[in-house]
Amino acid sequence: MNIFTRIICLVLIISALIFVALRAPIKSQSARTQKLVKAEAEKITGDKFRYSTKSPKGVNVFSVNKPTAKMLTSIDKGFADLIKVAVKNGYYKRTDYSDYTVFIAKPDRNKDSKGNYSPDIAVNAAQYAGSKYDKGGYVYAAGMVVAFNPCAFVIAEHTQNFQRVSDVVRYESEHLVLYHNDRKRFKQTADHSKGGGHPILK
Numbered sequence: 164m165n166i167f168t169r170i171i172c173l174v175l176i177i178s179a180l181i182f183v184a185l186r187a188p189i190k191s192q193s194a195r196t197q198k199l200v201k202a203e204a205e206k207i208t209g210d211k212f213r214y215s216t217k218s219p220k221g222v223n224v225f226s227v228n229k230p231t232a233k234m235l236t237s238i239d240k241g242f243a244d245l246i247k248v249a250v251k252n253g254y255y256k257r258t259d260y261s262d263y264t265v266f267i268a269k270p271d272r273n274k275d276s277k278g279n280y281s282p283d284i285a286v287n288a289a290q291y292a293g294s295k296y297d298k299g300g301y302v303y304a305a306g307m308v309v310a311f312n313p314c315a316f317v318i319a320e321h322t323q324n325f326q327r328v329s330d331v332v333r334y335e336s337e338h339l340v341l342y343h344n345d346r347k348r349f350k351q352t353a354d355h356s357k358g359g360g361h362p363i364l365k
């Protein structure tokens with residue numbers, strides 16, 4: 164089964180920020196860049212990320228509500244899977260937990276069209292406009308890349324089915340690790356509206 168039928172995770176290249184941040188040398192990715200990325204995540208979600216913490220493994224986490232321990236360990240589990248498979252494929256860039264920033268947003272829906280528990284965020288349809296995922300200018304996504312440098316994405320807060328959190332983290336970070344290690348394979352995954360799903364790294 165194509166995972167995309169269950170989880171939509173997006174890379175929308177609509178943001179000028181992605182390119183601004185890309186030009187910033189890694190060493191100077193300081194508070195200023197982090198601030199820009201946070202502003203972008205707030206623009207995408209319409210949320211305010213008041214809480215800032217690190218997961219037990221060192222992932223940078225910004226959230227609307229204080230994250231539960233279960234959310235944080237589920238995020239770590241998703242990265243553990245990604246890092247393992249990336250290294251197995253010979254990809255070593257951006258394979259530290261601390262290379263990543265995760266924004267935990269307020270879900271814009273808690274159930275999918277079939278009534279299954281599925282906390283998702285509503286985002287601008289962009290390249291998905293007119294596709295079956297288009298709900299009238301927006302699409303529901305389980306996760307979305309916010310920036311490539313630093314590596315950042317947004318997911319929705321979960322109170323159950325934490326395996327789904329690990330899965331979304333695994334898929335979103337797959338886009339990012341491919342971006343930094345294998346641009347050709349990244350391009351294959353960059354736009355799910357033209358088909359393709361996760362995981363492609365095995």
Ligand SMILES: [Zn+2]
Pocket residue numbers: 171172173174334335338352355361
């Ligand atoms: Zn994806």
